[in-house]
Amino acid sequence: MRHVIVGSGAAGLAAAEAIRARDGVAEIVMVGREPHAFYSRPGLAYLLAGTVPDKQVFIRGRDEIAALRLDRRTDDARQLDLARRELHLAGGAVVPWDRLLLATGAAAIPPSFPGAELDGVVKLDDLDDVRNLIARAGGAKRAVVIGGGPTAIELAEGLRARGVEVHYLLRGARFWAHVLDPVESQQVEDALVAHGIALHHQTQVARVVGHRGKVAWVETTAGDTIKCDLVAVAIGVAPRLELARQAGLSIGRGVRVDHRFQTSAEHVYAAGDVAEVRDPDTGEGVVDSLWSTALAHGAIAGTAMTGAPAGYRRPPSLNVTRLGAITITIIGAVGQPDADDDLVTIARGDSLSWRARPTAWTLTGDDPARRVRVVVGPRHLVGALVMNDPAAARALTRLVRHRVDLSALRAALDADPPGALARLIELGAAAGAP
Amino acid sequence: MSDPLDLLARVRLLAEAVVTSDPERCVQCGICSYNCPIGIDVRSHARVGAVIVDQRCISCGECIARCPRDVLWFGPVEDAAEDLP
Ligand SMILES: Cc1cc2nc3c(=O)[nH]c(=O)nc-3n(C[C@H](O)[C@H](O)[C@H](O)COP(=O)(O)OP(=O)(O)OC[C@H]3O[C@@H](n4cnc5c(N)ncnc54)[C@H](O)[C@@H]3O)c2cc1C
Ligand code: SF4
Numbered sequence: 001m002r003h004v005i006v007g008s009g010a011a012g013l014a015a016a017e018a019i020r021a022r023d024g025v026a027e028i029v030m031v032g033r034e035p036h037a038f039y040s041r042p043g044l045a046y047l048l049a050g051t052v053p054d055k056q057v058f059i060r061g062r063d064e065i066a067a068l069r070l071d072r073r074t075d076d077a078r079q080l081d082l083a084r085r086e087l088h089l090a091g092g093a094v095v096p097w098d099r100l101l102l103a104t105g106a107a108a109i110p111p112s113f114p115g116a117e118l119d120g121v122v123k124l125d126d127l128d129d130v131r132n133l134i135a136r137a138g139g140a141k142r143a144v145v146i147g148g149g150p151t152a153i154e155l156a157e158g159l160r161a162r163g164v165e166v167h168y169l170l171r172g173a174r175f176w177a178h179v180l181d182p183v184e185s186q187q188v189e190d191a192l193v194a195h196g197i198a199l200h201h202q203t204q205v206a207r208v209v210g211h212r213g214k215v216a217w218v219e220t221t222a223g224d225t226i227k228c229d230l231v232a233v234a235i236g237v238a239p240r241l242e243l244a245r246q247a248g249l250s251i252g253r254g255v256r257v258d259h260r261f262q263t264s265a266e267h268v269y270a271a272g273d274v275a276e277v278r279d280p281d282t283g284e285g286v287v288d289s290l291w292s293t294a295l296a297h298g299a300i301a302g303t304a305m306t307g308a309p310a311g312y313r314r315p316p317s318l319n320v321t322r323l324g325a326i327t328i329t330i331i332g333a334v335g336q337p338d339a340d341d342d343l344v345t346i347a348r349g350d351s352l353s354w355r356a357r358p359t360a361w362t363l364t365g366d367d368p369a370r371r372v373r374v375v376v377g378p379r380h381l382v383g384a385l386v387m388n389d390p391a392a393a394r395a396l397t398r399l400v401r402h403r404v405d406l407s408a409l410r411a412a413l414d415a416d417p418p419g420a421l422a423r424l425i426e427l428g429a430a431a432g433a434p
Numbered sequence: 435m436s437d438p439l440d441l442l443a444r445v446r447l448l449a450e451a452v453v454t455s456d457p458e459r460c461v462q463c464g465i466c467s468y469n470c471p472i473g474i475d476v477r478s479h480a481r482v483g484a485v486i487v488d489q490r491c492i493s494c495g496e497c498i499a500r501c502p503r504d505v506l507w508f509g510p511v512e513d514a515a516e517d518l519p
């Protein structure tokens with residue numbers, strides 16, 4: 001049996017490990033554009049900030065990689081032939097397959113403002129981007145960051161940590177408006193300002209002006225001119241769908257898959273940021289851009305590819321992110337009615353399901369340093385957002401994950417909100433394992 | 435470190451608690467391993483949700499304090515016993 005995996009990210013790695021764990025003799029070919037060993041994509045933010053050195057982003061030891069016995073090809077998969085079961089690579093090789101996995105991830109959406117092609121307009125997608133950013137930060141005085149979600153913040157903070165003066169342009173009135181409430185946005189923004197980042201609200205790039213092909217300054221819609229060396233862009237990501245589209249697979253926001261991650265074509269699977277799975281509650285197709293979700297997808301897809309029983313029921317999305325030195329846990333649906341002007345689509349470390357607007361009741365604690373916001377449905381906790389309180393985060397995650405029935409608590413929730421919040425956290429803490 | 439209460443608290447931790455992890459929160463950034471003064475590969479424990487039963491762990495809490503995703507905490511030793519192979 002020959003398994004071919006396109007993509008060497010989290011989903012591709014997890015699939016390869018799952019296949020090898022079940023089948024010691026199968027051939028596993030992994031085609032990946034990036035020449036690097038397996039690394040932590042979320043960890044790139046800390047490499048940029050200088051918190052860890054380059055060698056620390058790699059996530060598997062030599063022995064672990066050798067034990068997988070992968071036939072790794074650093075190349076670009078260009079064409080997927082379903083009828084002949086072949087994959088065509090840019091370098092000319094033709095790779096036959098019995099089972100194929102698309103784990104091609106999502107790519108940063110390129111900006112469309114005039115001047116977007118200039119040298120110095122940068123993004124944060126992969127290891128090469130970060131090495132490039134680090135090299136440029138050394139000689140840069142000032143950077144303009146645009147976009148929303150965690151990646152924009154990571155760019156702003158990472159460049160700031162490298163001594164670059166940072167101007168963060170927000171199209172809207174506040175940061176990550178579709179996930180955070182106004183108080184939470186304010187806290188993140190205050191932290192950024194405390195780190196020396198200049199915020200410009202309701203401001204867009206009108207155009208980037210270059211000098212000899214290099215970024216020289218930004219003209220904003222507010223009429224300002226900001227002299228700068230770098231323009232860092234994080235306006236959202238989009239699944240890499242070229243192969244699937246060209247092969248004629250069923251596509252929505254991502255490559256549509258069933259509960260075993262099989263696409264509309266037999267023996268062709270998709271997992272990770274590129275896959276669109278069905279939300280069991282709403283029935284809608286959802287794409288996530290989340291590390292642990294990509295790992296879970298890959299592990300189940302790999303198992304299914306070996307023919308072993310495997311099935312996926314999408315759990316409520318969980319993300320933990322660090323924004324302006326605040327650790328934020330987001331679980332389930334916490335969506336805000338405001339649209340987010342800073343994102344074209346989904347951001348990295350983001351889930352479309354967080355935007356679902358639950359017709360539910362919101363409760364917030366009043367300790368600003370350890371803010372907790374829960375969204376309670378008729379019977380269950382449907383979502384929670386926790387700032388800086390790991391024990392509360394773990395407890396509330398359990399309640400959302402296990403759909404713990406809260407109907408008995410409902411009256412208390414209405415009568416004494418602060419007391420009820422504390423009881424919810426106690427209940428979750430008592431609920432046992434995560 | 436010289437505060438006797440600190441010392442007492444640390445002795446109790448050594449006796450009663452172990453570094454515990456929630457793999458779902460972990461993004462494998464490696465900050466924990468990088469900052470462990472003993473050189474324990476905390477990340478590989480966090481990846482699979484294993485507790486750190488390494489005799490060399492001095493319960494300094496450095497990995498817990500530095501983790502940007504609140505993956506790690508001092509959990510009761512009983513949990514560790516359950517998780518042992
Ligand atoms: C800076 C940053 C911070 C992040 N922070 C977080 C976070 O805090 N929490 C969180 O949950 N998630 C975070 N994410 C998102 C998370 O990293 C992704 O959800 C996850 O990596 C998705 O894994 P994947 O395997 O689906 O895709 P990827 O990791 O994107 O891997 C896909 C791979 O396929 C390759 N590829 C694509 N097309 C082809 C082709 N045709 N031929 C050959 N190779 C191809 C790509 O080059 C890439 O290497 C972050 C991402 C970034 C970039
Ligand atoms: S520091 Fe935290 S998130 Fe990073 S590898 Fe360690 S446990 Fe995981």
Ligand code: SF4
Nearest residue numbers: 470491492494495497
């Ligand atoms: S508590 Fe200290 S010694 Fe123990 S694993 Fe963490 S950093 Fe290492």
